[in-house]
Amino acid sequence: MKSAFLTLFFTLSPLWPLGPNPLPGDPLVIVNLNTNRVAFIHGGEVQEIYLAATGKWGQETPEGLFTVTVKVINPYYRKLNIPGGAKTNPLGSRWIGFDAYETDGRKYGIHGTNRPELIGGYVSQG
Structure with missing residues (x-):
């Protein structure tokens, strides 16, 4: 059974990409796939909680510990050019x-949307 709280998390460490594991106090993002909420943790304390859209059936959001590998402003959407x-x-x-x-940060990620009405649902492609 999936954990009701810690289902997906990855580091946003300022040491990235030098260290593969988060250190105590490092920035961390936790995605709760049961409630579609994202918590931003820094210094061991929850700073913000946001509503999010996660993967739809058949294209579920991956679960595990991941490291940020790509950060992009105004990303290009390859699938539809x-x-x-x-x-x-x-x-x-x-x-x-x-x-x-x-996938080196090219397929799975947290991103914005042009359809804010979908936030909170199971609608994304992972």
């Missing part, structure tokens, strides 16, 4: 990619 910054870009204005399933 949509340039970064375009109003039609489903990734919104930010992409924080992580190394799930050895």
Whole structure:
């Protein structure tokens, strides 16, 4: 059975990419797949909690400990050839990619959206 609280987390360590494991007090993001909430933790304390959309059935959000490998402002959406910054870009204005399933931060990540009404649902592609 999935944990009700810690289902996916990865580091946003300022030491990245030098250290593979988070150190106590390092920035951390925890995604709760049961409630579609994302907690940002820094200095061992929850700083913010946000509502998020997670993967739909058949394209579930990966679970595990991951490291951020890519940070992009106005990411390009390769699947539909949509340039970064375009109003039609489903990734919104930010992409924080992580190394799930050895994808080097190019397939799985936390990102913005151009459809805020979908936030809170199981609608994304991972």
